[in-house]
Amino acid sequence: MASWPLRLQGAAPVTPKLVILGFDGVDPRLVERWIASGHLPNLARMKKQGTLCPLGTSSPPNSPVAWSSFATGSGPEKHGVFGFLRRDAKNYLPALAPYTIVPPRFGPAGASPPRAVSHRRGSAFWQTLDRRGIPATLLFVPYAYPPPELSHGRVLAGLGAPDLRFTNSSFTLYTSESAEKMVAGGRVVQLTVAGSSIDTRLEGPRGPGGKPLSVPLELRLDLRTKTLSVGMSGKREKLRVGGRSGWFPVSFEAAGLVLRGRVRFHLLSLAKQLKLYASPIQIDPHAPALPLGAPPGWLEKAVGVHGGLPTVGWAHDTSAVNAGALPKEVFLADLLDTMQGRAELLYREIAARAAGLIVSVFTGTDRAAHMFYRDLKRKDGGPLRKVYSLMDRIVGRVARLLPPKTRLLVLSDHGFHSFDRMLHVNRWLESQGWFTRSRQQAEVRFLRGVSWKESVAYSLGNGQVYANLKGRESRGVVAPGADRRKLLDDIRKRLLDLRDPVGGGRPVRAVYDVYDRAASDVRDRAPDLQLAFAPGYRSSWETSLGGAPVGDALVANPKAWCGDHAASDFSQTPGFIASAQALSHDDPNLIDLANSVLHVFGTPLSGNGRPLL
Numbered sequence: 001m002a003s004w005p006l007r008l009q010g011a012a013p014v015t016p017k018l019v020i021l022g023f024d025g026v027d028p029r030l031v032e033r034w035i036a037s038g039h040l041p042n043l044a045r046m047k048k049q050g051t052l053c054p055l056g057t058s059s060p061p062n063s064p065v066a067w068s069s070f071a072t073g074s075g076p077e078k079h080g081v082f083g084f085l086r087r088d089a090k091n092y093l094p095a096l097a098p099y100t101i102v103p104p105r106f107g108p109a110g111a112s113p114p115r116a117v118s119h120r121r122g123s124a125f126w127q128t129l130d131r132r133g134i135p136a137t138l139l140f141v142p143y144a145y146p147p148p149e150l151s152h153g154r155v156l157a158g159l160g161a162p163d164l165r166f167t168n169s170s171f172t173l174y175t176s177e178s179a180e181k182m183v184a185g186g187r188v189v190q191l192t193v194a195g196s197s198i199d200t201r202l203e204g205p206r207g208p209g210g211k212p213l214s215v216p217l218e219l220r221l222d223l224r225t226k227t228l229s230v231g232m233s234g235k236r237e238k239l240r241v242g243g244r245s246g247w248f249p250v251s252f253e254a255a256g257l258v259l260r261g262r263v264r265f266h267l268l269s270l271a272k273q274l275k276l277y278a279s280p281i282q283i284d285p286h287a288p289a290l291p292l293g294a295p296p297g298w299l300e301k302a303v304g305v306h307g308g309l310p311t312v313g314w315a316h317d318t319s320a321v322n323a324g325a326l327p328k329e330v331f332l333a334d335l336l337d338t339m340q341g342r343a344e345l346l347y348r349e350i351a352a353r354a355a356g357l358i359v360s361v362f363t364g365t366d367r368a369a370h371m372f373y374r375d376l377k378r379k380d381g382g383p384l385r386k387v388y389s390l391m392d393r394i395v396g397r398v399a400r401l402l403p404p405k406t407r408l409l410v411l412s413d414h415g416f417h418s419f420d421r422m423l424h425v426n427r428w429l430e431s432q433g434w435f436t437r438s439r440q441q442a443e444v445r446f447l448r449g450v451s452w453k454e455s456v457a458y459s460l461g462n463g464q465v466y467a468n469l470k471g472r473e474s475r476g477v478v479a480p481g482a483d484r485r486k487l488l489d490d491i492r493k494r495l496l497d498l499r500d501p502v503g504g505g506r507p508v509r510a511v512y513d514v515y516d517r518a519a520s521d522v523r524d525r526a527p528d529l530q531l532a533f534a535p536g537y538r539s540s541w542e543t544s545l546g547g548a549p550v551g552d553a554l555v556a557n558p559k560a561w562c563g564d565h566a567a568s569d570f571s572q573t574p575g576f577i578a579s580a581q582a583l584s585h586d587d588p589n590l591i592d593l594a595n596s597v598l599h600v601f602g603t604p605l606s607g608n609g610r611p612l613l
Ligand SMILES: [Zn+2]
Pocket: 025, 366, 367, 370, 565
């Protein structure tokens, strides 16, 4: 009789068999360092009782590739996600590799709503379990976007979910200090402060004619009480310097299409200059413009914990720090707060007894390493140690909440290195006679301004090189077969011989063939070569987007973002795995996880991965 109310609600309690906690970009060397110094007691206990060791990662070792390997138990040659970006061979333009976000379109016939399409091939382990009726809860699993539709589970989208401008994340900085400009990952709006009232606007998604839709934003300055009152969409809140607002609902409407979001503000300074940071506009879970997960009812409550979680996948605003729009200490406080919020949701889901499998992923560990890697030289390890300590506390709390027989795995998808120097790969190809710009001394961006009839190779993404191949690229010049092979071999040889004039080191450690190893159904997205950089090096920011600046090919990394891994050598950049029980193999790899999960649930295995449990 005791189970009646639960049955009436359509749910019998489920004891979880397996909980996987993912912490993006956690480096095993740092875990060992801070276990040794006594800062990670819960991971230290797992190591003592069971296993804690490096976890082999994908090539290249970055999140879209690695988490796709985690999900499918296969490498990029099968799942077809080779990096963050791919190029369209028809027009040489960069495109997102794991999925496509199609923003709303406005035409004479009205508006068509936004869409998201996944490009990952292969079946994820949660889909296999779902087909067998095993309920899974997936919280913020990266690059599983759009979120999978599960008949028996709960899903809240992670990395991949865009903001309401349908970008990875774009902030707005309102300031009286600098001129209006677009920056990478955001926009600066100049405020003219004359008197106490400032009327400006918050720009949202693009509407008809490509013009951004916007809503009024009223700012009221009170220098006596040192506060700024922010008013938008019928809500008003007073902020002091250093203060963060709650979520403001906001909606944009055009041609009958209503796009709802939420935004919050940080008041960064007031007296000398007014500086107000507006977060990326989050897709509203109550009326999502693009899917954020399911089932409805649960989703809104899940996003509602901790005063409301960000819904954008890129939840920690690294671009705002890079652009000088967000002080590092504000970024860190916000990151720790979001991590706490995601943990709170996880604790609730464990208590809810709704799933046999829970996978919960935190990305703050990766973002903090990107921004605070230089501070590792400090004796106390800097802010990253605080983030790792929070990870450890989450691990400890989860371990205490779980029933005794539930297995717990803690893992990361890849490790980390410093990022001090960067190679403009297209500029370097040009210096070797393999890449020609249309106009001398004119900077190439998005592979625009390239003389394709004189270029045999080009680069886009993180260390990815393509031959300008006849029959594949629309303006290809290299013959397939021996000519292509010789070109790729020459590029490899000269890259491996490359020396940095500063310090004399070798920036490139290995060059891997990718295209030739890829399955035929994903080959059109594969680069010919993947560069694997030595620690301290990466391909340049400009190269990622198909750029070729003029000047030196090897230069210093100018950004606050000072740690990286995206084009490192996978053999030097493993993640880590911890289990309270010993694992059945002592060289675990990310591609083993899918079959490990299926094995725990007694489900037939697929692919090459070995069960570790
Ligand atoms: Zn990263």
